[in-house]
Amino acid sequence: MKTEDVSLSSGITKTENLPFVWMSQGHCPRGSKPRNTHYKMEKGIDKEYMADNLKENDIKLLIEKLAATHSLSLEEYRRLIEGPGKVQDREKFSVPEDNKTKNHPLSRPDDEAPRTIKTGKDRELSPVLAEKAVAVRKEIYGDTVFTRGLIEISNICKNDCYYCGIRKSNRNCDRYRLTEEQIISCADEGYELGFRTFVLQGGEDPYYTDEVLIRIIKSIKDHHPDCAVTLSMGERSYESYKALHEAGADRYLLRHETADKEHYQTLHPAEMSFDNRMRCLKELREIGYQVGCGFMVGSPGQTAEHLAKDLKFIEEFKPDMCGIGPFIPHKDTPFRDKPAGTLELTCYLLSIIRLIHPPVLLPATTALGTIHPLGREMGIQAGANVVMPNLSPVTVRNKYMLYDNKICTGEESAQCRGCLDSRMRSIGYRLVTDRGDVKNIGGKE
Numbered sequence: 001m002k003t004e005d006v007s008l009s010s011g012i013t014k015t016e017n018l019p020f021v022w023m024s025q026g027h028c029p030r031g032s033k034p035r036n037t038h039y040k041m042e043k044g045i046d047k048e049y050m051a052d053n054l055k056e057n058d059i060k061l062l063i064e065k066l067a068a069t070h071s072l073s074l075e076e077y078r079r080l081i082e083g084p085g086k087v088q089d090r091e092k093f094s095v096p097e098d099n100k101t102k103n104h105p106l107s108r109p110d111d112e113a114p115r116t117i118k119t120g121k122d123r124e125l126s127p128v129l130a131e132k133a134v135a136v137r138k139e140i141y142g143d144t145v146f147t148r149g150l151i152e153i154s155n156i157c158k159n160d161c162y163y164c165g166i167r168k169s170n171r172n173c174d175r176y177r178l179t180e181e182q183i184i185s186c187a188d189e190g191y192e193l194g195f196r197t198f199v200l201q202g203g204e205d206p207y208y209t210d211e212v213l214i215r216i217i218k219s220i221k222d223h224h225p226d227c228a229v230t231l232s233m234g235e236r237s238y239e240s241y242k243a244l245h246e247a248g249a250d251r252y253l254l255r256h257e258t259a260d261k262e263h264y265q266t267l268h269p270a271e272m273s274f275d276n277r278m279r280c281l282k283e284l285r286e287i288g289y290q291v292g293c294g295f296m297v298g299s300p301g302q303t304a305e306h307l308a309k310d311l312k313f314i315e316e317f318k319p320d321m322c323g324i325g326p327f328i329p330h331k332d333t334p335f336r337d338k339p340a341g342t343l344e345l346t347c348y349l350l351s352i353i354r355l356i357h358p359p360v361l362l363p364a365t366t367a368l369g370t371i372h373p374l375g376r377e378m379g380i381q382a383g384a385n386v387v388m389p390n391l392s393p394v395t396v397r398n399k400y401m402l403y404d405n406k407i408c409t410g411e412e413s414a415q416c417r418g419c420l421d422s423r424m425r426s427i428g429y430r431l432v433t434d435r436g437d438v439k440n441i442g443g444k445e
């Protein structure tokens with residue numbers, strides 16, 4: 001039988017180079033039994049199994065390096081994301097009708113299509129990563145979990161993102177827009193419940209001009225000067241961002257969605273641009289907001305290379321907040337048939353992001369709670385430190401459906417807060433009444 005090379009990212013390619021202890025004693029870091037029955041034996045050596053062990057060792061070293069330096073190369077991030085197990089087969093994509101061009105990356109023949117990433121079932125090093133992430137977070141934020149009162153002010157949007165349930169082309173969406181009085185009364189109720197941050201989130205609804213938003217921000221800040229106001233209202237001009245900041249808005253959330261330009265264009269129609277998204281994030285930072293970026297885990301067409309770019313972007317941009325959650329398809333979108341992202345990979349990435357940028361405010365998102373009943377608890381146990389209960393009026397909650405089966409659409413605000421409070425206590429954490437600003441350790445570059 002011919003000896004097969006064991007090709008590894010560490011550069012070790014021959015069985016002779018395998019650590020002596022594994023060859024001579026059959027030492028097995030994972031236990032005494034091989035994981036699968038397809039291994040090949042030669043001279044008593046399970047080469048595939050040893051290759052797995054070497055990969056696992058490589059990943060452990062990368063985790064150590066990340067925890068110590070908060071930085072990896074793109075290639076190292078890719079290896080960390082792929083983990084020690086095998087990469088899945090290529091996924092077949094259908095391209096949204098309005099985004100078909102012959103050069104479109106999702107239009108390529110299958111053999112040229114980008115590789116997709118593992119589902120995470122085989123992610124054995126997640127606990128190692130999570131343990132380090134939790135230790136780092138505890139050092140900075142202790143056992144506290146910050147809450148943000150989420151007010152979904154409008155589900156009207158001029159954009160048509162392929163993944164979004166409230167995109168303008170969705171004729172089945174029952175549209176609503178909250179009045180200024182309704183928004184302010186949600187904040188008043190939230191204040192009584194102990195919230196000290198209000199997140200005003202909505203589609204890109206032209207009704208919310210600077211004038212309207214400035215009135216709302218000022219009113220909330222007048223009533224509750226000890227509170228922070230976060231906006232999540234999409235792409236706007238520099239002048240608009242500046243005016244809203246001067247009116248009192250403290251933070252701005254704008255997910256970058258993907259740090260790969262080509263991938264960005266596969267998730268959005270042609271009139272939306274990656275460059276403009278990046279322009280917005282840079283300007284928000286320049287103006288003085290605490291800025292949040294973020295992305296969906298498992299979005300259609302996403303590869304380990306794309307995720308590596310996301311992590312490198314986070315490493316360089318050092319956002320104050322970072323919202324990541326699994327992609328969940330919505331039945332009335334072009335991505336209705338795409339598979340959802342996984343809980344495992346989302347938690348794995350939460351841990352990595354905590355190690356990249358230790359002070360980052362990292363929510364355990366509602367999407368995480370939607371794909372698993374204990375998803376938010378698991379997110380916190382992976383390194384997250386923020387939850388965002390809903391303060392929107394119950395009458396509109398089930399209309400803000402960015403994806404299918406979203407949870408927490410029926411409860412009153414007090415119930416939402418109480419539910420999350422007991423969920424956090426059940427895992428040894430506590431919700432706090434605090435603005436929950438990012439801790440500036442070491443200052444920004």
Ligand code: SF4
Nearest residue numbers: 157159161164167203
């Ligand atoms: S993701 Fe945001 S910008 Fe895109 S359609 Fe949905 S609400 Fe509008």
